Amino acid sequence: LASQKASEYVKELLSEKVALDQSKYPNAARLIDQEVAKVQAMGRSLNREYKYVDIYREKPIKVTVKVLVPVREHPKFNFVGKLLGPKGNSMKRLQEETMCKMAVLGKGSMKNKQKEDELRSSLDPKYAHLSDDLHVEISAVGPPAEAHARVAYALAEVRKYLIPDNNDNIRQEQMREMEIMASTEPHPPTPRVMPAKTKILSILDRARVAMEESYGLVEENEP
Missing domain, CATH: 3.30.1370.10 (K Homology domain, type 1)
Structure with missing residues (x-):
């Protein structure tokens, strides 16, 4: 259920990005990209040890x-x-x-x-x-x-x-x-x-x- 909600949220973000005039609002487009990456990362099993090398x-x-x-x-x-x-x-x-x-x-x-x-x-x-x-x-x-x-x-x-x-x-x-x-x-x-x-x-x-x-x-x- 959580993954389904995350997928729907990503679709909403992408829909907003497509409708956005990215040449006029580059900062808004960048923030959407960051939010998409954040949601997609949360959907993966991140290894906490990756914080350090x-x-x-x-x-x-x-x-x-x-x-x-x-x-x-x-x-x-x-x-x-x-x-x-x-x-x-x-x-x-x-x-x-x-x-x-x-x-x-x-x-x-x-x-x-x-x-x-x-x-x-x-x-x-x-x-x-x-x-x-x-x-x-x-x-x-x-x-x-x-x-x-x-x-x-x-x-x-x-x-x-x-x-x-x-x-x-x-x-x-x-x-x-x-x-x-x-x-x-x-x-x-x-x-x-x-x-x-x-x-x-x-x-x-x-x-x-x-x-x-x-x-x-x-x-x-x-x-």
Whole structure:
């Protein structure tokens, strides 16, 4: 009964958000989003120990971030196509390489715009994200240091796909992949398997290198 009331309340909130002029009342829209997230969180069995990070026992945690896609600055660029790649292969490789789960969510995330409008208007909490700005949700589960390192690595890698350039290395590689797929069915790449004992060190190193490359961080040499 409680879950049913919570679901009805979320639908009411989403209905108000759809009817709201979000460009005119952005603060009201943000408050509705916070209330929806709060109600949905109450419906899940939250672990109280998540309030703290247990690095002594390396108790696994889940780290989730939402990365805004700059569609307002570049409305004509196909960010979704670049992020997904041919048959979704680019995002699949990103997930395998960074060991994170990723999903493109929000307005404009679905190819069928009519279907997206229908699902958004349905007020189903499952599709509440369709009222949000276009974004990439990145999540990782693991020991605290590794989980945060995976997400840090993923952020640096995803940033490369948010550059509105149709002729960069990523797009050129995707075009070559599309040509190969059009001519013949390629064999799927064999995923690289790393020993468990070196995984944490490796992901930390890769996160550091990726951030240095993406953000131009240079470590100063001591005299």
